Amino acid sequence: MIIGEGKPINEILEMILKHKKIIVAGCRGCVTVCSAGGQKEVEILSSTIRLAREKDKAPIEIFETTLERQCDTEYLEQMRNYIDEYEAVLSLACGAGVQFLAEMYKKIPLYPAINTNFIGVTEKQGIWSERCQSCGNCMLERTGGICPITRCSKSLLNGPCGGSSDGKCEIDSEIDCAWQIIYERLMELDLMERFEEVEDIKDWSTSRDGGPRRIEREDLKL
Amino acid sequence: MKTESKLEKLLEKGEFVVTSECGPPRGADADIIRKKGALLKDAVDAVNVTDNQTSVVRMSSISACIILKQMGMEPIMQMVTRDRNRIAIQSDILGAAALGVNNILCLSGDHQKFGDHSSGKNVYDIDSVQLIQTLKLMRDQGRFIGGDEIQGKPAMFIGAAANPFADPFEIRVPRLAKKINAGVQFIQTQCIYNLDRFEKWMEGIRGRGLHEKVHILAGVTPFKSIGMANYMKKMVPGMDVPDEMIERLKSVDKEKRAEEGIKICVETIERLKKIEGVRGIHIMAIEWEEKVHEIAEKAGLLPRPVV
Ligand code: SF4
Numbered sequence: 001m002i003i004g005e006g007k008p009i010n011e012i013l014e015m016i017l018k019h020k021k022i023i024v025a026g027c028r029g030c031v032t033v034c035s036a037g038g039q040k041e042v043e044i045l046s047s048t049i050r051l052a053r054e055k056d057k058a059p060i061e062i063f064e065t066t067l068e069r070q071c072d073t074e075y076l077e078q079m080r081n082y083i084d085e086y087e088a089v090l091s092l093a094c095g096a097g098v099q100f101l102a103e104m105y106k107k108i109p110l111y112p113a114i115n116t117n118f119i120g121v122t123e124k125q126g127i128w129s130e131r132c133q134s135c136g137n138c139m140l141e142r143t144g145g146i147c148p149i150t151r152c153s154k155s156l157l158n159g160p161c162g163g164s165s166d167g168k169c170e171i172d173s174e175i176d177c178a179w180q181i182i183y184e185r186l187m188e189l190d191l192m193e194r195f196e197e198v199e200d201i202k203d204w205s206t207s208r209d210g211g212p213r214r215i216e217r218e219d220l221k222l
Numbered sequence: 223m224k225t226e227s228k229l230e231k232l233l234e235k236g237e238f239v240v241t242s243e244c245g246p247p248r249g250a251d252a253d254i255i256r257k258k259g260a261l262l263k264d265a266v267d268a269v270n271v272t273d274n275q276t277s278v279v280r281m282s283s284i285s286a287c288i289i290l291k292q293m294g295m296e297p298i299m300q301m302v303t304r305d306r307n308r309i310a311i312q313s314d315i316l317g318a319a320a321l322g323v324n325n326i327l328c329l330s331g332d333h334q335k336f337g338d339h340s341s342g343k344n345v346y347d348i349d350s351v352q353l354i355q356t357l358k359l360m361r362d363q364g365r366f367i368g369g370d371e372i373q374g375k376p377a378m379f380i381g382a383a384a385n386p387f388a389d390p391f392e393i394r395v396p397r398l399a400k401k402i403n404a405g406v407q408f409i410q411t412q413c414i415y416n417l418d419r420f421e422k423w424m425e426g427i428r429g430r431g432l433h434e435k436v437h438i439l440a441g442v443t444p445f446k447s448i449g450m451a452n453y454m455k456k457m458v459p460g461m462d463v464p465d466e467m468i469e470r471l472k473s474v475d476k477e478k479r480a481e482e483g484i485k486i487c488v489e490t491i492e493r494l495k496k497i498e499g500v501r502g503i504h505i506m507a508i509e510w511e512e513k514v515h516e517i518a519e520k521a522g523l524l525p526r527p528v529v
Binding site: 153154155156157158159160161162163164165166167170171172177179180183184187192195196197198199200201202204 | 308330332336346347348349350351355367383388389390392403404412459460
């Protein structure tokens with residue numbers, strides 16, 4: 001899923017400084033699961049903002065809502081009845097949600113309340129880490145199911161650099177070396193022989209490098 | 223394919239070669255390169271020029287190579303894949319070849335996190351193995367990565383690095399085999415302090431006959447002080463400095479430690495010379511180029527042959 005993290009409260013207060021009546025909108029998708037932008041976070045953020053503004057003698061009126069998803073017009077549509085009554089929307093959705101909201105409601109200012117960080121997993125309660133860079137051309141069958149593009153700090157496709165030490169990456173002793181894990185997996189699966197074939201230069205055109213991406217599926221179009 | 227490389231000629235003749243390294247300055251002063259070059263000129267056969275090593279901005283490797291070339295020296299242009307995409311890489315290869323640079327060392331490069339521009343983006347469009355492949359494609363097939371034909375092929379002797387001390391140890395021989403599959407012709411290793419581990423790696427190399435497919439130059443770096451030895455041990459990823467070495471430096475008086483560092487280096491070279499499959503020595507005297515001649519002399523590597 002997409003992992004995000006709340007922005008510092010001061011940054012948020014600064015963004016909405018001039019507004020007196022806003023919507024704080026969460027999302028029940030990924031950001032709920034990673035506790036960055038669900039209903040609970042909407043409640044906490046809204047009360048924090050109210051308190052701060054009262055303290056500054058500039059009270060603010062907040063309407064709290066949490067949509068099923070902000071990356072879907074069907075749910076965004078639900079805001080149409082009341083959105084005009086407010087000056088701005090502070091969205092706790094990922095970057096995609098915030099943008100889709102902006103595309104749909106062209107006249108209202110939009111502010112992001114979280115930073116969208118990566119596509120990743122919940123390692124443990126409170127710990128998330130990155131797994132996929134969405135390069136658009138998956139190669140996991142060749143690397144024992146571990147992605148070197150994402151998990152190697154240099155995205156090396158042909159094996160570990162000279163800085164790999166005790167299973168950790170040269171850039172940080174907290175980060176596992178992707179190639180250490182890939183090596184162990186390949187050994188386990190008896191696939192080390194294939195390691196010596198050179199992994200060809202990658203076609204990055206399916207990645208962000210090829211420009212913004214879109215998918216059209218005839219079988220699903222209405 | 224044979225190139226105009228002096229290094230290639232010497233290795234093909236079966237000479238035991240000596241190379242060294244020269245880090246370009248953090249400015250536009252060409253005299254700094256000339257001074258370093260003059261110190262190395264008669265001590266070695268070829269000189270590596272680093273490419274923004276440790277991700278700190280310096281004069282470009284390509285231009286420092288040309289300065290050395292103008293002095294009648296044989297540069298080895300280091301190229302990292304961190305800072306350039308395939309367009310810039312191929313373009314720089316053509317430019318360097320046009321100016322008479324005949325050797326290249328293909329590297330992935332240190333992550334920018336270590337350098338003076340840690341907030342920058344890295345590129346890594348291709349990796350070091352793919353850079354080897356690219357050079358071979360351009361030189362032997364006269365083609366760009368994109369497939370078009372090259373007018374005037376860049377004839378370079380292709381090198382790469384190997385670090386027998388990085389982990390996982392067991393992947394280090396297969397990794398070299400992979401570089402050979404990609405087309406590498408010479409290898410310069412990371413600084414060797416742990417000779418036992420190096421010998422074990424070389425055994426693996428010989429076990430597969432890889433030493434007959436690629437020229438291996440063993441890397442050494444003299445310690446200037448205990449501070450430097452400790453720094454290498456603790457701070458440089460993938461560096462293996464045994465405690466005995468540090469103890470040995472500690473056992474002599476402070477003002478004699480640099481001399482002891484040189485002594486250790488010379489002894490290491492003596493041992494490396496005897497290892498089957500080692501075809502030369504790469505002396506990386508970091509900001510201590512004035513000692514390279516002395517090390518080479520004491521290790522019985524002088525005079526250097528003429529081609
Ligand atoms: S240490 Fe491992 S993960 Fe880090 S850059 Fe090198 S190969 Fe990649």
